[in-house]
Amino acid sequence: MKNATGLFFDAFANRNRFNILMQLRNRDMCAGDIQQTLGIEQTNLSHDLKCLLNCKFISVRKDGRKRIYRINNETKNLVDEVGKHVKNYETYLKKCGILKEEKNGRV
Amino acid sequence: MKNATGLFFDAFANRNRFNILMQLRNRDMCAGDIQQTLGIEQTNLSHDLKCLLNCKFISVRKDGRKRIYRINNETKNLVDEVGKHVKNYETYLKKCGILKEEKNGRV
DNA sequence: TGATTATATGAAATTTTTATCATATATAAA
DNA sequence: TTTATATATGATAAAAATTTCATATAATCA
Secondary structure, three states: OOHHHHHHHHHHHHHHHHHHHHHHHHHOOHHHHHHHOOOOOOOOOOOHHHHEEEHOOOOOOOOHHEEEEEEEEHHHHHHHHHHHHHHHHHHHHHHOOOOOOOOOOOO | OOOOOHHHHHHOOOHHHHHHHHHHHHEEEEEHHHHHHHHHHHHHHHHHHHHHHHHHHHHHHEEEEEEEEEEEEHHHHHHHHHHHHHHHHHHHHOOOOOOOOOOOOOO
């Protein structure tokens, strides 16, 4: 049985999901907009949005046949904190040697 | 090529490595102490400590044939921020439905 | 010096996570 | 009321991460 911290990181530290949170930091967006901006495949995006919603990291409202997603404030702040840390440690992360640098990047 | 955010989460959001950071938040410890406290297998612990060192999330000093590890201050703060968020969202994380709760937990 | 304790290394095996695929539903417009 | 658009669901395939295994090194002590 995984504990709350494990579940938290599974939700938050996932590449696509964190990218979505970073986008929503700027403005509310519907799924289609996020899809276009990040290039995430439709079904993956839908899975990811549901996860973020269930965890209450984001909320949603309806507008016609679209659904508009918004990041909550606490989560936005944490995204910012992480952003700072990444910036400060970027150099070391890149030459860690244990972490692998393959794959396509986050935004 | 994975970017800095991806590398950051690989280092920081890993179960064993985050548990190590949580322990070091309380006091400096040598590998043996961490091993006993967290029950991480020796070679895994060594891999994890090297990763955290290379990323500069922790530092090390020698004491006889032991090595004493210490968390840096910025990283300690981020660990605390994450802790708060986990606490606030724990209920939702546990009933997310997409995140899986198997496996053994973090401390 | 040789033995012992503490920690490190690298490759292979296992497990877990993430993406893909086929398909479903919900709302609105024609 | 049929069609098109927007988004959701669940099972499996593919990719990546973590653990295990065999072994190495480094410092101290007898």
